Amino acid sequence: EAGVAQSPRYKIIEKRQSVAFWCNPISGHATLYWYQQILGQGPKLLIQFQNNGVVDDSQLPKDRFSAERLKGVDSTLKIQPAKLEDSAVYLCASSVGTGFGYTFGSGTRLTVV
Amino acid sequence: GEDVEQSLFLSVREGDSSVINCTYTDSSSTYLYWYKQEPGAGLQLLTYIFSNMDMKQDQRLTVLLNKKDKHLSLRIADTQTGDSAIYFCAEFVNSGNTPLVFGKGTRLSVIA
Numbered sequence: 473e474a475g476v477a478q479s480p481r482y483k484i485i486e487k488r489q490s491v492a493f494w495c496n497p498i499s500g501h502a503t504l505y506w507y508q509q510i511l512g513q514g515p516k517l518l519i520q521f522q523n524n525g526v527v528d529d530s531q532l533p534k535d536r537f538s539a540e541r542l543k544g545v546d547s548t549l550k551i552q553p554a555k556l557e558d559s560a561v562y563l564c565a566s567s568v569g570t571g572f573g574y575t576f577g578s579g580t581r582l583t584v585v
Numbered sequence: 586g587e588d589v590e591q592s593l594f595l596s597v598r599e600g601d602s603s604v605i606n607c608t609y610t611d612s613s614s615t616y617l618y619w620y621k622q623e624p625g626a627g628l629q630l631l632t633y634i635f636s637n638m639d640m641k642q643d644q645r646l647t648v649l650l651n652k653k654d655k656h657l658s659l660r661i662a663d664t665q666t667g668d669s670a671i672y673f674c675a676e677f678v679n680s681g682n683t684p685l686v687f688g689k690g691t692r693l694s695v696i697a
Contacts, residue, residue: 514687515628515687517684517686528683565628574628574630574685576627576628576629577627
């Protein structure tokens with residue numbers, strides 16, 4: 473079974489620039505999550521999709537972050553404009569149902585300078 | 586509310602046992618998980634335990650759950666240098682569509 477694919481692996485941008493991350497979940501996994509992991513901390517949920525609908529985006533800074541999941545498969549997470557404090561690893565995960573059997577991608581490490 | 590706490594660092598000698606501890610606050614937790622994260626990698630599910638269990642053993646890993654004290658531990662027997670990583674405790678509360686809530690992670694260093 474192929475894992476959760478994320479790209480790019482690394483990204484360095486200047487503050488106020490825009491950036492987008494892509495995630496391809498495991499085939500058949502209805503639930504997709506984006507987590508932000510700041511250095512030295514545990515992952516924090518940004519947004520959760522069930523198929524192509526948003527279930528929870530209460531922790532997403534909506535003034536600068538946006539996410540979509542087209543056709544209930546791939547997802548993109550965008551930051552516009554980026555701030556220094558957005559430097560983190562952005563992890564995508566998918567699961568068959570909610571809360572069980574999460575599989576994480578390798579993440580995208582974002583550095584904002 | 587949900588909150589998961591872990592000690593930040595643990596150092597052990599190769600061949601010794603490691604015990605990583607975690608406390609959680611939500612007594613409604615249904616599953617509790619241990620994830621491992623190696624440098625530059627995503628999170629790898631190590632093991633999990635249902636809230637109606639006290640213990641689960643899987644090869645070198647033993648998970649103990651004390652529901653009364655809301656305390657979870659992960660014991661790694663015969664710790665190897667390859668076990669050096671950050672270990673995250675996570676809880677899942679089966680209420681609506683709640684996601685996993687993670688602790689800050691315990692960095693395990695294994696000294697040869």
